[in-house]
Amino acid sequence: MSVPTSLKVALPTVAVPSAAGASYLVFFKEGEVKDSLKTLVTKEGKRVLLDVSNDNHDNIWSEIAKEYKSNNSITAKGISKEAADKEQVKNYCRTTASLTDVNLLNTYRDLCSRSTLRDQVNLDLKSKNKSWFTSTNTSDWQSLKDAYGSGDGESLLIPKEGQASATVTKTDITPELLMKWCSSISSNLYLNLEDQNYKIASFNCTK
Structure with a gap:
């Protein structure tokens, strides 16, 4: 379908390696008030904007700085x-958030927002035809429960609830525990491949 000449089209693509493969369409009618970069990323709904006003996301900001270099x-x-x-x-993101120059959208998105853990795992495992398992039927988790703590996942054990330093053993794991942990962590922000x-999620929460 052709795009009317009254629309200006931008085709930005994500430049951060961890988000490679994503692409976006941004349309503007001539003469209309353009959304800010912050608003555009929010409307896309694909990534989470990082907090520039406190240290809540400082570990992710540091990782983005490393990726940038x-x-x-x-x-x-x-x-x-x-x-x-x-x-x-953080200062770049703070000062550019209100700008409307769509030519800065790629850079703003890459530096100022992050994928959730679930979305990043889905992207990284797409070539293996695997994705985050979201069933709420505990019986559907039986195969993941059976694979827990075995083979490549021998050391990839989920933490005990309320005990970050302790893990659930292979003999103690249940489909319910696995389903609950995967659900609880799915919206966490992606840090890096070594996190x-x-x-743990890539092995235990995907099919």
């Missing part, structure tokens, strides 16, 4: 390519 395909005003840190990234929750 190693990713030659993205540059941003005010962020050093050699010495980027979380404060530089223990990412590894």
